[in-house]
Amino acid sequence: MMLLKNRKSWHIAENQVTPERLYLSRRQIMQGFGLGLGAALAGPLFRAGAAYALPNFGIAKKTNYAGDEELNSYKDITSYNNFYEFGVEKSDPAKYAHALITDPWPVEVTGHAERTGTYSLEDLIDFNALEERIYRLRCVEAWSMVIPWVGVPLAGILKKFEPTSKAKFVRFETLANRAQMPGLRSRVLDWPYREGLRMDEAMHPLAFMAVGLYGKPLLGQNGAPMRLVVPWKYGFKSIKSIVSINFVENQPQTSWEMQNPSWYGFYSNVNPNVSRQRWSQGRERRIGDFFKRKTLMFNGYGDQVASLYAGMDLAKYF
Amino acid sequence: MAWTKKTRKTLKWFLWIGISLPLLWLFYNWALLVDEGFNLGYLTSLGFHSLTANPIEYTNRFLGDWALRFLLFSFAVTPMARIFKVKQLVAYRRMIGLWAFTYVSFHLTSYIVLDQFFDWGEIWSDILKRNYMTLGMTAFTLLIPMAVTSTKGWIKRLGARRWKAIHKAIYVIAPLGAIHYFMMAKGNQLDPKIYIGIVVGLLGIRLWFSLQDKTKAAAGKATA
Numbered sequence: 001m002m003l004l005k006n007r008k009s010w011h012i013a014e015n016q017v018t019p020e021r022l023y024l025s026r027r028q029i030m031q032g033f034g035l036g037l038g039a040a041l042a043g044p045l046f047r048a049g050a051a052y053a054l055p056n057f058g059i060a061k062k063t064n065y066a067g068d069e070e071l072n073s074y075k076d077i078t079s080y081n082n083f084y085e086f087g088v089e090k091s092d093p094a095k096y097a098h099a100l101i102t103d104p105w106p107v108e109v110t111g112h113a114e115r116t117g118t119y120s121l122e123d124l125i126d127f128n129a130l131e132e133r134i135y136r137l138r139c140v141e142a143w144s145m146v147i148p149w150v151g152v153p154l155a156g157i158l159k160k161f162e163p164t165s166k167a168k169f170v171r172f173e174t175l176a177n178r179a180q181m182p183g184l185r186s187r188v189l190d191w192p193y194r195e196g197l198r199m200d201e202a203m204h205p206l207a208f209m210a211v212g213l214y215g216k217p218l219l220g221q222n223g224a225p226m227r228l229v230v231p232w233k234y235g236f237k238s239i240k241s242i243v244s245i246n247f248v249e250n251q252p253q254t255s256w257e258m259q260n261p262s263w264y265g266f267y268s269n270v271n272p273n274v275s276r277q278r279w280s281q282g283r284e285r286r287i288g289d290f291f292k293r294k295t296l297m298f299n300g301y302g303d304q305v306a307s308l309y310a311g312m313d314l315a316k317y318f
Numbered sequence: 319m320a321w322t323k324k325t326r327k328t329l330k331w332f333l334w335i336g337i338s339l340p341l342l343w344l345f346y347n348w349a350l351l352v353d354e355g356f357n358l359g360y361l362t363s364l365g366f367h368s369l370t371a372n373p374i375e376y377t378n379r380f381l382g383d384w385a386l387r388f389l390l391f392s393f394a395v396t397p398m399a400r401i402f403k404v405k406q407l408v409a410y411r412r413m414i415g416l417w418a419f420t421y422v423s424f425h426l427t428s429y430i431v432l433d434q435f436f437d438w439g440e441i442w443s444d445i446l447k448r449n450y451m452t453l454g455m456t457a458f459t460l461l462i463p464m465a466v467t468s469t470k471g472w473i474k475r476l477g478a479r480r481w482k483a484i485h486k487a488i489y490v491i492a493p494l495g496a497i498h499y500f501m502m503a504k505g506n507q508l509d510p511k512i513y514i515g516i517v518v519g520l521l522g523i524r525l526w527f528s529l530q531d532k533t534k535a536a537a538g539k540a541t542a
Binding site (some may be wrong): 290 | 370371372374375376435440443444447448450501502504505506507508
């Protein structure tokens with residue numbers, strides 16, 4: 001990755017980042033407990049452990065927001081993706097996203113803020129203050145992963161632009177470059193892909209801007225060079241390869257809501273009690289597991305985020 | 319044009335093997351997955367499976383895709399035989415149809431066993447609540463009598479007229495299958511629309527043929 005070329009200060013010892021193999025060994029211990037015949041048989045069946053190289057990032061701080069849940073492998077995280085700009089099959093992004101050019105990466109900042117303009121990735125991300133955050137990712141398709149993201153809190157980035165009191169929502173757009181993204185040729189969605197958050201959601205300490213995972217820079221299929229991670233919402237809210245940040249007064253339209261408003265709402269908080277889409281949201285399959293598990297309200301982050309939605313009817317604002 | 323016994327046999331085997339290939343490929347990949355997952359090491363040299371990080375979802379989708387393809391293939395046999403004037407093709411319709419039923423059954427089994435693991439409560443609420451599931455189950459239910467009565471014995475027992483009535487269900491099953499796929503697809507995807515187009519095309523051709531036949535029959539009566 002070009003943008004990392006002259007940043008030797010980030011290259012620090014590998015023991016500062018959680019390596020995959022630590023988690024693999026813990027998995028083996030878990031299996032030793034014997035979680036029932038089915039789990040014992042099916043447990044290791046889908047786990048694809050992959051060796052992984054030295055981390056490229058220095059990590060200032062590490063926080064685990066997924067308890068003792070096992071990390072998904074680097075291979076799973078980088079080979080099973082929804083990124084329709086590269087095709088609708090799960091394997092398409094890994095197949096085609098190498099064509100994505102992430103250096104330079106200009107980001108347009110517009111709307112109700114004091115410091116609008118075009119910024120570079122380095123302007124937005126303080127690469128000396130990167131954090132590792134282990135979050136659950138819950139896809140609306142009723143599967144989930146646990147991912148060690150590397151990045152910075154979204155609030156820190158947004159504050160740099162000094163949003164005004166008129167900024168009630170923030171709106172993001174993904175790159176839409178036909179030469180680099182073969183999936184744009186079919187109109188699965190109204191391109192460019194767009195997402196949005198209410199300002200208080202965006203400023204919430206859990207809202208995160210990732211530039212890497214497993215201590216390495218993001219690959220194209222995961223939304224290089226920077227993507228949102230909003231762990232209490234369905235995965236599609238965590239918009240990838242962001243080129244535009246726009247502060248707006250009114251609730252913006254989002255891609256999936258535009259495509260099918262009866263399935264997808266603006267909020268799209270993980271909610272096991274509301275299943276508007278074709279998938280029943282009560283349970284999910286953790287990638288690597290045979291048996292499904294119960295889906296948690298706000299993907300298990302209710303203690304931190306439920307207050308954002310106090311008094312709101314979440315069946316109506318789904 | 320009469321076909322030799324050899325031609326008929328060759329075509330039969332050609333179709334049989336061709337249609338079973340996707341299923342064989344799937345079993346082969348599950349063998350790789352099991353070998354890899356349990357570190358058995360027997361198949362390591364053959365490489366990694368192609369079932370993605372979510373083999374259950376992939377398997378279910380794969381079987382559904384092929385079930386629909388072979389269902390429409392069997393539905394296309396009669397009009398193809400007529401258009402290309404190769405009425406011998408009709409002899410293969412039962413085999414293709416039974417294969418389609420096999421794929422549909424595997425598709426449903428993968429949902430019940432792999433996806434839901436016999437969680438009947440969840441399965442039942444899916445069928446009742448989710449329209450695409452309701453349609454899919456209706457199509458499967460209608461296919462069962464067709465598969466059961468596909469033997470010569472059943473044709474004799476029922477008589478041609480009643481047997482045909484049962485097998486007319488394909489006129490409902492084919493559209494249901496395509497709509498089932500259309501409704502479950504995310505976003506504005508092209509593939510489901512192509513399948514709907516094929517079903518509409520096949521229904522159209524059959525309607526046109528039957529209108530033609532009626533006109534001919536009427537003309538025949540008039541001259542008689």
